[in-house]
Amino acid sequence: xxxxxxxxxxxxxxxxxxxxxxxxxxxxxxxxxxxxxxxxxxxxxxxxxxxxxxxxxxxxxxxxxxxxxxxxxxxxxxxxxxxxxxxxxxxxxxxxxxxxxxxxxxxxxxxxxxxxxxxxxxxxxxxxxxxxxxxxxxxxxxxxxxxxxxxxxxxxxxxxxxxxxxxxxxxxxxxxxxxxxxxxxxxxxxxxxxxxxxxxxxxxxxxxxxxxxxxxxxxxxxxx
Amino acid sequence: xxxxxxxxxxxxxxxxxxxxxxxxxxxxxxxxxxxxxxxxxxxxxxxxxxxxxxxxxxxxxxxxxxxxxxxxxxxxxxxxxxxxxxxxxxxxxxxxxxxxxxxxxxxxxxxxxxxxxxxxxxxxxxxxxxxxxxxxxxxxxxxxxxxxxxxxxxxxxxxxxxxxxxxxxxxxxxxxxxxxxxxxxxxxxxxxxxxxxxxxxxxxxxxxxxxxxxxxxxxxxxxx
Amino acid sequence: xxxxxxxxxxxxxxxxxxxxxxxxxxxxxxxxxxxxxxxxxxxxxxxxxxxxxxxxxxxxxxxxxxxxxxxxxxxxxxxxxxxxxxxxxxxxxxxxxxxxxxxxxxxxxxxxxxxxxxxxxxxxxxxxxxxxxxxxxxxxxxxxxxxxxxxxxxxxxxxxxxxxxxxxxxxxxxxxxxxxxxxxxxxxxxxxxxxxxxxxxxxxxxxxxxxxxxxxxxxxxxxx
Amino acid sequence: xxxxxxxxxxxxxxxxxxxxxxxxxxxxxxxxxxxxxxxxxxxxxxxxxxxxxxxxxxxxxxxxxxxxxxxxxxxxxxxxxxxxxxxxxxxxxxxxxxxxxxxxxxxxxxxxxxxxxxxxxxxxxxxxxxxxxxxxxxxxxxxxxxxxxxxxxxxxxxxxxxxxxxxxxxxxxxxxxxxxxxxxxxxxxxxxxxxxxxxxxxxxxxxxxxxxxxxxxxxxxxxx
DNA sequence: GATGAATGAGGCTTCATTCAT
DNA sequence: GATGAATGAAGCCTCATTCAT
Numbered sequence: 001x002x003x004x005x006x007x008x009x010x011x012x013x014x015x016x017x018x019x020x021x022x023x024x025x026x027x028x029x030x031x032x033x034x035x036x037x038x039x040x041x042x043x044x045x046x047x048x049x050x051x052x053x054x055x056x057x058x059x060x061x062x063x064x065x066x067x068x069x070x071x072x073x074x075x076x077x078x079x080x081x082x083x084x085x086x087x088x089x090x091x092x093x094x095x096x097x098x099x100x101x102x103x104x105x106x107x108x109x110x111x112x113x114x115x116x117x118x119x120x121x122x123x124x125x126x127x128x129x130x131x132x133x134x135x136x137x138x139x140x141x142x143x144x145x146x147x148x149x150x151x152x153x154x155x156x157x158x159x160x161x162x163x164x165x166x167x168x169x170x171x172x173x174x175x176x177x178x179x180x181x182x183x184x185x186x187x188x189x190x191x192x193x194x195x196x197x198x199x200x201x202x203x204x205x206x207x208x209x210x211x212x213x214x215x216x217x218x219x220x221x222x223x224x
Numbered sequence: 225x226x227x228x229x230x231x232x233x234x235x236x237x238x239x240x241x242x243x244x245x246x247x248x249x250x251x252x253x254x255x256x257x258x259x260x261x262x263x264x265x266x267x268x269x270x271x272x273x274x275x276x277x278x279x280x281x282x283x284x285x286x287x288x289x290x291x292x293x294x295x296x297x298x299x300x301x302x303x304x305x306x307x308x309x310x311x312x313x314x315x316x317x318x319x320x321x322x323x324x325x326x327x328x329x330x331x332x333x334x335x336x337x338x339x340x341x342x343x344x345x346x347x348x349x350x351x352x353x354x355x356x357x358x359x360x361x362x363x364x365x366x367x368x369x370x371x372x373x374x375x376x377x378x379x380x381x382x383x384x385x386x387x388x389x390x391x392x393x394x395x396x397x398x399x400x401x402x403x404x405x406x407x408x409x410x411x412x413x414x415x416x417x418x419x420x421x422x423x424x425x426x427x428x429x430x431x432x433x434x435x436x437x438x439x440x441x442x443x444x445x446x447x448x
Numbered sequence: 449x450x451x452x453x454x455x456x457x458x459x460x461x462x463x464x465x466x467x468x469x470x471x472x473x474x475x476x477x478x479x480x481x482x483x484x485x486x487x488x489x490x491x492x493x494x495x496x497x498x499x500x501x502x503x504x505x506x507x508x509x510x511x512x513x514x515x516x517x518x519x520x521x522x523x524x525x526x527x528x529x530x531x532x533x534x535x536x537x538x539x540x541x542x543x544x545x546x547x548x549x550x551x552x553x554x555x556x557x558x559x560x561x562x563x564x565x566x567x568x569x570x571x572x573x574x575x576x577x578x579x580x581x582x583x584x585x586x587x588x589x590x591x592x593x594x595x596x597x598x599x600x601x602x603x604x605x606x607x608x609x610x611x612x613x614x615x616x617x618x619x620x621x622x623x624x625x626x627x628x629x630x631x632x633x634x635x636x637x638x639x640x641x642x643x644x645x646x647x648x649x650x651x652x653x654x655x656x657x658x659x660x661x662x663x664x665x666x667x668x669x670x671x672x
Numbered sequence: 673x674x675x676x677x678x679x680x681x682x683x684x685x686x687x688x689x690x691x692x693x694x695x696x697x698x699x700x701x702x703x704x705x706x707x708x709x710x711x712x713x714x715x716x717x718x719x720x721x722x723x724x725x726x727x728x729x730x731x732x733x734x735x736x737x738x739x740x741x742x743x744x745x746x747x748x749x750x751x752x753x754x755x756x757x758x759x760x761x762x763x764x765x766x767x768x769x770x771x772x773x774x775x776x777x778x779x780x781x782x783x784x785x786x787x788x789x790x791x792x793x794x795x796x797x798x799x800x801x802x803x804x805x806x807x808x809x810x811x812x813x814x815x816x817x818x819x820x821x822x823x824x825x826x827x828x829x830x831x832x833x834x835x836x837x838x839x840x841x842x843x844x845x846x847x848x849x850x851x852x853x854x855x856x857x858x859x860x861x862x863x864x865x866x867x868x869x870x871x872x873x874x875x876x877x878x879x880x881x882x883x884x885x886x887x888x889x890x891x892x893x894x895x896x
Numbered sequence: 897g898a899t900g901a902a903t904g905a906g907g908c909t910t911c912a913t914t915c916a917t
Numbered sequence: 918g919a920t921g922a923a924t925g926a927a928g929c930c931t932c933a934t935t936c937a938t
Contacts, residue, residue: 015897040350042266045932056899058935067933122405123347126264137408161429166413167422174402175395181346182394184361189390198391205385206430239922248922269907280924285909463918488798490714493911504920506914515912570853571795574712585856609877614861615870622850623843629794630842632809637838646839653833654878687901696901717928728903733930 014062024063025073027053032074037116041071041124071124072132078117079139085110086146096153097215100160103150104203105196107176112192118180144169151207159212168207175199238286248287249297251277256298261340265295265348295348296356302341303363309334310370320377321439324384327374328427329420331400336416342404368393375431383436392431399423462510472511473521475501480522485564489519489572519572520580526565527587533558534594544601545663548608551598552651553644555624560640566628592617599655607660616655623647686734696735697745699725704746709788713743713796743796744804750789751811757782758818768825769887772832775822776875777868779848784864790852816841823879831884840879847871 013021031053035044046067050057064070089106093099111118125136148169154160179186179195186195208216237245255277259268270291274281288294313330317323335342349360372393378384403410403419410419432440461469479501483492494515498505512518537554541547559566573584596617602608627634627643634643656664685693703725707716718739722729736742761778765771783790797808820841826832851858851867858867880888 017897020897042351046934047932050900057933058899058901059897061934062897119350123350126343126347127267141409163426164413164422167410167419168426170402170406170410171399171423171426174398174406178394178398182398185365186391186394189388195391198388199395202387202392202395202430206426241922244922270909271907281908282910282925283923286922291908465918468918490799494913495911498921505912506920506922507918509913510918567798571798574791574795575715589857611874612861612870615858615867616874618850618854618858619847619871619874622846622854626842626846630846633813634839634842637836643839646836647843650835650840650843650878654874689901692901718930719928729929730904730931731902734901739929 013064021063024055024059027055028060028063028070029073029077032070033077033117033120036071036074036124037120041120041127046070068128068132072128072135074117075121075125075128075136076139078114078121079136079143081114082107082110082143083139083146086143090150095219096150096157097159097212097219100150100154101200103147104172104176104200107147107173108179108192108196108199111176111180115180115183118177122177122181144173147172154207154212159209159215160207161209163207172203175203236289245287248279248283251279252284252287252294253297253301256294257301257341257344260295260298260348261344265344265351270294292352292356296352296359298341299345299349299352299360300363302338302345303360303367305338306331306334306367307363307370310367314374319443320374320381321383321436321443324374324378325424327371328396328400328424331371331397332403332416332420332423335400335404339404339407342401346401346405368397371396378431378436383433383439384431385433387431396427399427461512469511472503472507475503476508476511476518477521477525480518481525481565481568484519484522484572485568489568489575494518516576516580520576520583522565523569523573523576523584524587526562526569527584527591529562530555530558530591531587531594534591538598543667544598544605545607545660545667548598548602549648551595552620552624552648555595555621556627556640556644556647559624559628563628563631566625570625570629592621595620602655602660606657607663608655609657611655620651623651684737693735696727696731699727700732700735700742701745701749704742705749705789705792708743708746708796709792713792713799718742740800740804744800744807746789747793747797747800747808748811750786750793751808751815753786754779754782754815755811755818758815762822767891768822768829769831769884769891772822772826773872775819776844776848776872779819779845780851780864780868780871783848783852787852787855790849794849794853816845819844826879826884831881831887832879833881835879844875847875 013025015021015024028049031049032044035048035052039048046060047057049070050060053060060070064073086103086106089102090099093102121136125133128136144166148165151160151169151172152165155162155165179192190198204213204216237249239245239248252273255273256268259272259276263272270284271281273294274284277284284294288297310327310330313326314323317326345360349357352360368390372389375384375392375396376389379386379389403416414422428437428440461473463469463472476497479497480492483496483500487496494508495505497518498508501508508518512521534551534554537550538547541550569584573581576584592614596613599608599617599620600613603610603613627640638646652661652664685697687693687696700721703721704716707720707724711720718732719729721742722732725732732742736745758775758778761774762771765774793808797805800808816838820837823832823840823844824837827834827837851864862870876885876888
């Protein structure tokens with residue numbers, strides 16, 4: 001958003017040309033996300049990543065200090081995409097209920113798009129040393145915060161019951177993640193849109209106040 | 225429905241004394257669960273497991289074919305504990321609603337007890353070769369089935385809305401698992417019992433019919 | 449031949465009952481010869497030998513000091529069979545030429561009978577430490593001596609040319625061994641009897657004197 | 673007939689620079705032949721080979737897939753030297769009898785040069801998996817073919833008896849190999865040239881026709 | 897800046913041998 | 918005498934990382 005490309009991480013590169021660093025890292029991370037997602041972090045070698053990225057193994061170490069660093073970058077790139085997609089889905093919407101559903105729908109869809117990578121995040125975050133892991137957790141809390149904020153707005157508007165916002169946000173987030181985590185089973189039960197519909201019905205029942213229900217009716221009426 | 229004494233795994237040991245095999249495997253698995261849970265599968269060496277189990281590294285291979293086999297055994301032991309605890313919690317209960325809450329409460333508590341191991345299951349199942357992974361998945365489906373059965377009984381009794389049983393069961397299971405998966409954050413927000421209470425309130429709202437609510441009131445009345 | 453069963457080797461057993469020692473060792477060696485012959489010495493484990501011999505692994509070490517000791521015993525048992533068969537084939541024969549052919553024919557046939565084991569001897573003698581290997585070599589020299597003696601008798605009788613007896617004996621022995629060593633190829637070219645016939649024709653040409661030829665004619669005449 | 677520059681093996685190296693691959697493999701194989709010859713395949717560790725070759729253990733695996741692959745390369749390098757030396761010895765010779773003796777003399781001398789390695793070939797070919805072993809056998813058949821061809825030419829020219837060419841070739845080949853296989857004993861009986869002389873006398877008796885003898889006389893006359 | 901050959905530490909696994917029962 | 922569970926040393930192989938070109 002600002003003039004200079006936002007630096008996602010503080011990993012130090014040995015190369016000075018900032019634009020090149022960005023490009024190279026993107027190249028490396030793209031390869032890494034794909035490979036890590038499919039084979040897991042430990043089964044993927046740096047040589048694999050290099051090959052898929054179309055660079056040499058040595059080059060990677062000019063943009064990264066560690067293999068773990070590649071993992072960090074990969075995980076951050078996934079979380080970043082969450083942080084990017086949700087606000088995008090909310091753009092132009094002002095009705096709290098509309099925003100709430102839009103945010104959650106967006107979340108489910110990004111998860112679906114990055115399904116393997118979401119699983120990767122669950123599998124591999126613990127493979128990071130505590131300090132790098134913290135970075136991941138902070139980013140996750142941020143994303144959750146967006147969902148929580150939408151929820152809070154609905155509660156403040158009297159559209160939803162006064163539940164524990166943070167906990168409920170976790171339910172919502174978990175619902176989205178589960179589509180990835182349990183996809184091996186869920187895909188036999190329904191497709192994504194059906195999953196979203198059933199889930200939203202569930203959350204509506206759990207959360208909406210009578211006022212919320214009426215409001216909801218009006219939204220849906222408009223939508224038709 | 226009960227845990228029929230089905231043989232959990234068909235991994236062949238090189239030792240013939242069946243009782244010894246049981247004991248040794250338990251020893252190995254206990255060590256493995258602890259180590260894998262904390263350091264992850266790949267960061268744990270067989271030597272680590274052997275040391276913690278108080279045996280030699282070579283011995284492990286008399287009871288297991290692979291390092292991966294140790295993982296399989298570890299994961300199965302966790303899933304087995306689920307399958308054991310839930311029916312135990314239902315023993316003596318006949319009221320569908322009581323059984324429903326009891327089952328879910330039991331689930332949350334086993335997860336809490338085996339918190340690290342539950343995380344392990346999420347992290348490491350994919351590290352198994354497809355055929356061993358299938359074993360894990362089947363066991364998981366079975367456990368889910370117990371939750372789903374309780375839910376179905378409530379629906380059949382008119383106490384709960386006629387939701388998609390399998391999907392709703394996943395929501396419940398996921399809720400329990402999340403306590404482990406997101407414990408790093410949730411523990412800052414509440415303790416287990418509070419987590420259960422809030423979650424159950426949520427599910428009650430989402431699932432109970434008016435008849436269910438009245439019934440629920442009576443149960444709680446009795447409970448006091 | 450003597451009263452006490454001849455002790456083939458000086459390997460010390462931990463068991464005192466001499467008859468038992470003989471029996472157990474025979475059991476072990478029989479299993480070892482078969483396994484070593486097929487899979488080679490290094491690919492065969494003591495457990496394999498124990499299993500095939502129908503005893504426990506621990507028992508083997510009461511009759512043998514080493515795995516190498518098992519190999520020594522196995523090789524000796526093969527060489528012993530040579531030393532047994534050749535004299536047996538000569539029993540009752542007094543004509544030098546008849547004895548010569550009979551000895552060589554017998555040799556070829558024992559080799560054929562113990563084909564895999566003969567290959568084993570070639571493969572594995574070098575796996576023994578020098579002192580144990582000497583034992584093998586001495587036994588081999590003894591066997592060669594029997595062939596050489598037959599040859600010398602023919603020469604002394606003027607039936608064969610005065611060639612270097614030791615070298616020629618090696619040619620004869622090698623001819624027999626080759627049937628085992630190169631069986632993978634030779635079996636495509638002819639069967640054992642054909643191999644012997646062609647080889648004997650060859651050696652006859654190489655060795656017989658004119659007197660030898662006349663004598664040979666008479667033998668064959670008698671044979672018909 | 674000549675050593676066409678056929679690629680000896682199709683083992684894939686992880687290194688692309690073809691010249692380097694040649695050089696490294698030669699380095700590794702040279703070390704391996706020496707060590708395997710003296711200590712045997714199983715007693716030699718990859719670390720041993722690496723040390724003797726002056727490289728790291730890891731490097732070997734960039735040029736070879738297996739320890740067995742090192743053995744294969746080692747054996748092939750020996751057999752290749754046979755295939756190289758024999759044609760070289762025949763260069764410029766056109767007389768069938770001269771060619772016959774030259775080929776066999778060359779064979780005996782290569783065997784002498786690579787004495788330990790020849791023993792290695794006998795000991796270790798069976799240590800290879802069947803498919804790699806086939807490669808060895810094919811190469812051996814080819815070498816034998818060169819000897820057999822010389823023999824056939826002599827027969828066709830009426831200089832030698834019409835024996836079974838393949839079997840007789842084996843006798844000749846075996847004679848050469850025996851110098852290596854039984855060197856521990858033969859060296860006490862004679863030196864290489866004496867061995868060759870005696871052997872050739874033997875084969876001359878066995879194979880030459882009257883015409884062959886006259887021809888032989890002329891050659892030797894020339895030679896003096 | 898990029899390459900990729902080279903290194904070497906480290907892990908899994910096997911198996912000869914021992915020893916308590 | 919026999920058993921077979923247990924040990925632990927040792928070897929093969931992988932792969933993150935470095936460094937000369």
